Amino acid sequence: MLVLSPAMAYLVFASLTLTLAALNLAFQNRSLQLHKYHYVGLDNFVRLFSDQRFLNALRVSAYWELLTLGGTFLIAIPVAVFLCERVPRRYQNPICLALMFPILLPRVSVGLIWRFFYAPTIGLVNFPLTLLGQRPVDLLGSIYSALAAVAVADVWQWGLFFAVIILKLLGTLPAAQIEAALIDGARLWQKHLLITLPMLRGALLTMAFVKAIESLRSFDLIYTMTNGGPGIVTETIDLYAYQVGINLSGRISYATSMSLLLLILTIVVFTVLWRTTRRLAK
């Protein structure tokens, strides 16, 4: 028991201190530059819900969750099924190695790589357009495509990574059981949709759960690719909290109240999904 204590003591001490500090800050009107501050009660939280920029950030975060979570599985499942059915086992591992590259990259590098890719006039994405004599498009600069363009980079990382995991999970399923369950004449997609994927539902839900929470913290990718722009079209909650608390105005109390709401949101997602995963996995 003695060995357990230093590690756990540090974790408990730090999370208690941080929670107390966060609560304390959220009820003040402290800013980083000024030394005078006082308690303002629930003012910060009240103000949040009439702050158009915050409501925008909530909306953007919700879209972002949907785009990245949906996109990831839309890519991962078909890719995994394709590799499982068509590629012999001994070739699967080198392919997996290549598919793992994107997820290991630092998000900052991913942001820089895709920014270069999307760059107007010199970016590769625009090369086919300029070849046809069209005007180059600035996907990250347009209010219609910016969020989706950043989401592509996220799905590039997570979709391919989850494809590897699903492929490996498919490989661990007992073949005899699948054959037995296989109704004669079932098509390939029927086999996977009706038999193998339901067998993996516990694991798939855990993955969705991990991805949902990872998506709530995509600051680094969005920051390097658009910095919330154009305007505030891609500004998620953590981005806005950073802008308010550190970068633009240093209103750390207001930013902290925002991050507390983000924390509550995470806890809700975490608890709901944790419970559902547990129940459905049984």
Add this chain to the structure above:
Amino acid sequence: MTIHRDSSRAIPADRRLRATLGQRSATFLGVFLLLLVAVFPILWTFLSSFKTERDIAVRIPKLFFEPTLSNYLTVLNSQDVQTGLINSAIVVGSALLIGVVLGVPAAHVLARYARRIKDDAQFFVLSIRFTPPVAIALPAISIFQWTSLTDTLLSVILVYSLTTISTLIWLGVPAFQDVPVELEEAARLDGLSSWGVFFRVALPVAIPSLVGALLFTFVITWNELLMALILTSKNTTLPVVAAGFTTLGMEVPRGLINASAILLALPPLLLIGLVLRFIDGFLEKKS
């Protein structure tokens, strides 16, 4: 079309033998496209990091060009990047060391002696891993202001240690659970102390899984941006320096940005083979 439908009924091994030329080339094309999507963006940036600014700023992308090392030389000679590199090494190294020294023995205790609180402890540890970084760093900055630790490496190390300890406990518990209990009991009967059991029996058996956990922890701390960005301003880490190239409104040449993106990505990418082996082992155990 009939061939196609027939083949999907057969068991996979059979079908592969009967795969027609058309099917095989379709598979080949599919795999090729997949690999292209996965690797090409990285490769393109890698290639462009050896280009001069004149070779980058062209409408028709150049595949053949005279490679130059000047981007890397400029980046590596820049004071910001040098400081960032050294700071990253210090911060990630210290946080990992703290994580290993405190977290790994704690994982062993949780897996072996503290069965009753294990689930609650695992939930607690996991919830730290999932706390939004901004909700950690903002209150942390007020604490560090109060203790005059703002903009120091120590402040980043203290915060990163939360990540490393919790991640190593979270992944270390299953690793130690896989060590046969009989092995540890036999060692105890032979008169080993609990430290002896840990160092001479449990640790050597669990080490392959623990290395995987350590790699994972290294990758997430090396790649971290937001907390370092909030906690430091001058005395900062490599991801913050690299991200600053695009957001500070400076006119940084593309070649330099590409070179620093590759430089930052190099350490995690070098570990890719080991990471894949770890995933294999992890999934094998689960099934």
